[in-house]
Amino acid sequence: xxxxQWPPTNCRVxxxxxxxxxxxxxxxxxxxPSNYSNPTPxxxxxxxxxxxxxxPQLRNKLKRSWPDVESxxxxxxxxxxxxxxxxxxxQTLNQFQYFERSxxxxxxxxxxxxxxNASIVPSATQNWRYSDIVxxxxxxxxxxxxxxxxxDKKTQLLHEVV
Numbered sequence: 708x709x710x711x712q713w714p715p716t717n718c719r720v721x722x723x724x725x726x727x728x729x730x731x732x733x734x735x736x737x738x739x740p741s742n743y744s745n746p747t748p749x750x751x752x753x754x755x756x757x758x759x760x761x762x763p764q765l766r767n768k769l770k771r772s773w774p775d776v777e778s779x780x781x782x783x784x785x786x787x788x789x790x791x792x793x794x795x796x797x798q799t800l801n802q803f804q805y806f807e808r809s810x811x812x813x814x815x816x817x818x819x820x821x822x823x824n825a826s827i828v829p830s831a832t833q834n835w836r837y838s839d840i841v842x843x844x845x846x847x848x849x850x851x852x853x854x855x856x857x858x859d860k861k862t863q864l865l866h867e868v869v
Contacts, residue, residue, distance in 0.1 A: 708737075708738070708739045708869055709735075709737075709738050709739075709809070709812050709816070709869070710735070710736040710737050710738075710739070710867050710868070710869050711733040711734065711735060711736060711813070711816075711818050711867065711868045712733065712734055712735075712736040712776075712866060712867050713733055713864075713865055713866055713867070714729035714730045714731075714734055714774075714776040715728075715729045715730075715731065715829065716857055716859075716864040716865060716866045717729070717776055717777070717857075717866060718776060718777070719859055719864065720857045720858075720859055720864070720866075723777065724776050724777050725775070725776060725777060725778055725779030726779075729776050730774065730776065731819075731829065732819040733817075733818040733819045733868065734772060734773060734774055734776065734813075735772050735773040735809050735810075735813050736867060737788050737792055738788075738792065738793070738796075738805065738808065738809045738812070739792045739795075740792065740793075740795045740796035740799075751794050751795040752794065753793070753794030753795070753796075753797030753798075754794065754797065754802065755789075755790060755794075756785070756786040756789040756790050756793075756802065757802065758782060758786075760801070760802040760803045761782075761785065761802075761803070761806060762803070765803070765806055765807060765810070768810050769781065769785065769806060769809075769810060772809070772810055772813040772814075773785065773788075773806075773809060773810075773813070785806065789802060789805065789806075793805045793806075816847070816848050818844065818868050821843050821844055821847045821848075822840065822843060822844070824843065825839075825842075825843035827839060827840060827843070837854065840854060840865065841854065844868065852868050852869060853868070853869040854867070854868060854869075855867040855868075855869065
């Protein structure tokens with residue numbers, strides 16, 4: 708599963724995020740290896756995170772696409788994602804390939820741009836139906852996304868697109 712998150716919702720509900728203000732575009736939350744026949748991989752005994760496997764060029768890309776919006780410690784966030792999820796993919800993707808693939812998927816499935824092209828932009832006064840959001844994403848990606856929302860007072864806020 709490839710999951711993108713909306714940082715303002717994450718920070719609004721959590722109320723504890725790094726400064727400056729959360730980014731105004733969808734960022735990567737994670738790439739979690741699975742498939743329909745085995746949604747929970749069992750071979751998750753790969754190599755632990757090694758910061759040397761994240762080249763300076765890739766690091767610069769990931770700081771934009773996969774930042775840690777909560778604490779601001781990107782490297783620690785990437786380490787946690789690799790150690791929890793990435794090692795499950797190590798038979799197919801090594802650490803560098805895992806992060807590079809995530810970056811490529813983020814660029815090719817730019818949820819922020821997909822929604823913007825459908826005139827769906829963040830607004831404190833505008834509400835959208837589930838289908839308003841799903842339809843343009845499905846058209847662009849050829850897949851039906853799963854939307855995850857978080858409750859804030861009486862409002863449902865879009866949090867993740869899976």
